[in-house]
Amino acid sequence: MVRRGIAVTLFLAALAVLAFAAQTATVQAAPPKQNGVVGNPGKGAYLFALAGGCGCHMGAAGFLAGGEVFELGPAGKVYAKNITSDVETGIGSWTEQDVVNALRHGKRPDGEQLFPVMPYPYFSGMSEQDLHDVAAFIKTAPPVSNKVPARELNVPVPPFTAPPQPADAPTEGVARGSYIVNTIAHCSDCHTPTTAEGAPDMSRFLAGNPMFGSANITPSEEFGIGKWSQEQIYLLLKTGKRPDGSSVGGLMQLVLDGGLHDITEKDGFAVAAYLKTVPPVNAAPGAAAPPAAPPPQTLPTTGNSTPSMLIPLIAVVLMLLAGGAFVWRRARKV
Numbered sequence: 001m002v003r004r005g006i007a008v009t010l011f012l013a014a015l016a017v018l019a020f021a022a023q024t025a026t027v028q029a030a031p032p033k034q035n036g037v038v039g040n041p042g043k044g045a046y047l048f049a050l051a052g053g054c055g056c057h058m059g060a061a062g063f064l065a066g067g068e069v070f071e072l073g074p075a076g077k078v079y080a081k082n083i084t085s086d087v088e089t090g091i092g093s094w095t096e097q098d099v100v101n102a103l104r105h106g107k108r109p110d111g112e113q114l115f116p117v118m119p120y121p122y123f124s125g126m127s128e129q130d131l132h133d134v135a136a137f138i139k140t141a142p143p144v145s146n147k148v149p150a151r152e153l154n155v156p157v158p159p160f161t162a163p164p165q166p167a168d169a170p171t172e173g174v175a176r177g178s179y180i181v182n183t184i185a186h187c188s189d190c191h192t193p194t195t196a197e198g199a200p201d202m203s204r205f206l207a208g209n210p211m212f213g214s215a216n217i218t219p220s221e222e223f224g225i226g227k228w229s230q231e232q233i234y235l236l237l238k239t240g241k242r243p244d245g246s247s248v249g250g251l252m253q254l255v256l257d258g259g260l261h262d263i264t265e266k267d268g269f270a271v272a273a274y275l276k277t278v279p280p281v282n283a284a285p286g287a288a289a290p291p292a293a294p295p296p297q298t299l300p301t302t303g304n305s306t307p308s309m310l311i312p313l314i315a316v317v318l319m320l321l322a323g324g325a326f327v328w329r330r331a332r333k334v
């Protein structure tokens with residue numbers, strides 16, 4: 001069953017990649033801007049946690065030392081890079097701005113475009129300051145020598161144009177919640193079902209994706225979390241426990257262990273407040289679509305340019321992550 005799921009996922013990923021590759025590569029990423037923003041690694045550590053701790057880079061080699069392989073079917077394979085400060089095998093020679101460019105534009109200093117298994121299309125919508133903070137934190141990772149093999153791609157990397165970014169990250173309320181959900185923590189990756197073409201089905205935004213066994217987290221009282229108070233939503237993020245006392249498992253547990261459970265009360269309530277504003281979808285994950293809900297009004301002002309190929313690719317990443325859960329947990333304890 002699992003093998004079959006992975007095979008299907010790989011197939012979808014390959015299809016989506018090829019579909020993308022077939023499009024003409026017209027738009028190039030804007031040149032990185034140099035603007036003198038300086039990152040704060042302390043603040044970056046918190047954002048890093050909200051992002052689930054960059055779990056893909058946590059292989060057996062150690063904290064952020066990479067090496068995990070991501071098989072993309074006919075498209076080839078890529079490896080999580082060593083993003084420790086090792087100069088030879090990691091990114092020790094990169095400036096903070098170089099790291100920001102990788103997060104916002106998917107570009108390495110040598111000009112190479114990263115394959116979007118690396119979720120830069122989401123991170124791209126973060127504010128410049130937040131990006132610098134995350135970059136500054138990543139640069140504090142102790143050097144680990146781990147030579148990661150070169151990627152083997154049979155398809156071109158799709159072009160990417162960074163979306164507009166907010167001048168400042170929203171600090172409170174629904175706007176803050178939307179920012180967290182749709183950029184840093186990208187909850188919709190796992191919680192929004194995909195169309196047959198692999199694109200996120202925005203008419204069922206956050207209605208649960210059976211591929212990952214994720215829940216409907218829209219305000220539907222019957223099928224979602226409409227009966228949960230904002231505090232109960234916050235407590236789930238903090239403790240992994242539902243209002244009935246049961247614990248979440250699977251990928252949600254991974255995300256929490258990866259760092260999401262470090263979310264502050266204020267941010268947790270902001271996420272909860274935002275989740276209360278998305279249109280309720282009155283159907284169980286994977287059930288036939290109800291009469292289409294209108295696309296959410298409050299949806300991402302930023303960072304929502306997710307290419308349709310990204311979702312199946314992320315599926316691959318997540319399945320691999322699920323397999324490497326043990327390693328990941330161990331890596332975080334180091």
Ligand code: HEC
Pocket residue numbers: 180181185186187188189190191212213214215216217224225233236242247248249250251252253255260271318
């Ligand atoms: C890596 C995939 C993934 C990400 C990212 C993710 N989730 Fe989940 N989430 C899941 C899965 C899978 C479950 C179901 C777990 C289970 O059934 O034990 C779940 C369960 C939940 C539940 C419990 C719902 C219920 O009815 O039991 C809530 C609430 C939730 N997630 C909210 C969020 C929020 C908010 C975010 C972003 C901050 C988020 N999730 C990010 C995969 C994910």
